[in-house]
Amino acid sequence: MAQLHLKVVTPEKLLVDEEVSQVNVSTEQGEIGILPNHANLMAKLEPGELVIKKGGKVDTLAVGDGFLQVSDNVLTIMTDLATYAEDIDERAVEEAKKRAEQALEQTLSDEEYAETLAALEKSLAQLRIKRRHKVR
Numbered sequence: 241m242a243q244l245h246l247k248v249v250t251p252e253k254l255l256v257d258e259e260v261s262q263v264n265v266s267t268e269q270g271e272i273g274i275l276p277n278h279a280n281l282m283a284k285l286e287p288g289e290l291v292i293k294k295g296g297k298v299d300t301l302a303v304g305d306g307f308l309q310v311s312d313n314v315l316t317i318m319t320d321l322a323t324y325a326e327d328i329d330e331r332a333v334e335e336a337k338k339r340a341e342q343a344l345e346q347t348l349s350d351e352e353y354a355e356t357l358a359a360l361e362k363s364l365a366q367l368r369i370k371r372r373h374k375v376r
Contacts, residue, residue, distance in 0.1 A: 242276035245314045262293040281310040287365040300325040302369045304362045325373040337363035
């Protein structure tokens with residue numbers, strides 16, 4: 241069975257570097273699924289969920305802003321945030337969300353507003369993913 245080589249890269253490290261069977265990710269155009277032998281593609285990521293399927297196993301990560309590129313059966317995701325669902329510290333993310341919401345109530349420059357809004361979007365994405373994938 242054909243495989244797709246996935247690399248997930250953050251400014252800190254190469255988080256994923258493996259063969260997978262499918263990846264689903266949120267982009268500006270909506271959620272897309274990428275299978276082996278996908279056409280070449282570049283897209284802008286939206287903060288949200290990255291689902292990686294390999295064999296019968298499914299891994300879920302929270303990702304932030306970034307870009308993806310598919311070329312020659314290699315999917316490279318470059319993002320400022322990538323965290324496995326089980327590694328998300330819900331309390332810390334909830335606190336970051338509250339700080340961002342409070343900051344948005346202040347008078348901010350356009351740049352500060354954009355940075356704060358981006359932080360809030362990443363916090364919300366992490367909370368959604370953590371809560372959806374809690375062990376029952």
